[in-house]
Amino acid sequence: MEDHTEHKKLLKPIPVSTKADQVEEQVLQYLRLGNFKPGDTIPKEEELSKALHVSRPVIREALSRLRMFGMIDSRKRRGAILRQPDLFSAMERVLMPNMLSNATRRDIFELRLVLEIGIADLLFLRKKPEDLLALEKIVADEQILLEKDRTPENILLLIENDLAFHGKIYQISGNKMLQSLQRIIIPTIKHVIDHQFKMDPLSYGKITHFQLLELLKQGNPEKFREAMREHLTYHFEQLSV
């Protein structure tokens, strides 16, 4: 018997992943190699259970994960059908800025800067008259707010206004992926500005929203990029090696 326990210790270097993990990997592999298209059905839980020699709860646990990513959509009687995975929307659900490490929050803060600098070409490719009108409205609102006193609630309104301006930029890009990323970025940026850097959320460079809008109307991508870089200059100054 003591020999038995000896073997037990020696034989198991424990690369343990649970069965559900393995099933998930198997199914993903199956999907990758199968070259399926959205709308195709995958084997029934019962069939998977028999094919992989695991119980149905384990199968369900694995499929549940794919469901969370929007990869499958299982309906009664029909089984599970493949869907186009929505890469970022699932991520939004689990994003909790306070759970992230400072390093990750910093990464997201930087990501925002990278995106808003690099987005210029898309803006000039896709901007429409109504977009410019919307931005004009936002800038006009900002002007009104700036002329008022700096009461706490006005500060909040200014922050909202600022968010609206930059958010509209992502929207004009016409790129859903960028918009998804922005939804991930926003709560993190707020957290970073409040807790990590303790900077004034409205401390922008010499270039104002108004000037950015004018450039978007009459300028070109290159000028817009450099103006945005200047606009975000205080944000860039927060960065460290």
Add this chain to the structure above:
Amino acid sequence: MEDHTEHKKLLKPIPVSTKADQVEEQVLQYLRLGNFKPGDTIPKEEELSKALHVSRPVIREALSRLRMFGMIDSRKRRGAILRQPDLFSAMERVLMPNMLSNATRRDIFELRLVLEIGIADLLFLRKKPEDLLALEKIVADEQILLEKDRTPENILLLIENDLAFHGKIYQISGNKMLQSLQRIIIPTIKHVIDHQFKMDPLSYGKITHFQLLELLKQGNPEKFREAMREHLTYHFEQLSV
């Protein structure tokens, strides 16, 4: 019949959610409001089961999803402990370019352009001598390959070399989030270039990798941005409104 399809669109997009979905949402809510930190433990499955009045398998199904995101790490006897969610790594696992819609693939293609244009400031902030040496090696290899015949295998090597150069750029940025995004982008870019645009993967503008490297050594972010924009000009030309 045409009337029928009309109604289908107008009526019910099916807002059904399973219990596991609801449990997942409850737990996420609990975590968000609780202001927890990595290392904290969450209630045991049994407790959750009683508190939410659902069976343990349902609880497990919900927790399994959080496990997939790396949010929790459950160990026997101890229960589940919170971890810092790795936002993008889970997404890499489920990325299957052939499952994406053309629109999504186009979005990812554009994301790459946005990132590589916007990344310039980070590069100049974080570049280190060894990074430049690595890039020099890549560029030298490219030069050797370019002087050889255009055999299929040499073409493949050139594509690998190109990937190495641009990949190194992301690495120099020192931003893990950008590197994660790149791992999502790479297989999609390949797919898009092969199937969607049918463009030459190596068709770059007048600016070469060598010139980009020289700018990274002696130039500034602004010049680098515009050079990268020129380098990617044929990619930008693929874009449509």
Add this chain to the structure above:
DNA sequence: CTTATTTTTATGTATTACATGTTTACTTAT
């Protein structure tokens, strides 16, 4: 006091049963 063993306990896995909603097939009425 250290080490080995047992016990405890929470998760991992499996079996089983039943509920629920869809599809398919069948029946019935006009």
Add this chain to the structure above:
DNA sequence: ATAAGTAAACATGTAATACATAAAAATAAG
């Protein structure tokens, strides 16, 4: 014969239960 209504089948959703397993805690042995 076509249309509507009904019943049967079937796959997923939910639940209860039992046992395996591993890790921590408690206890016993040296």
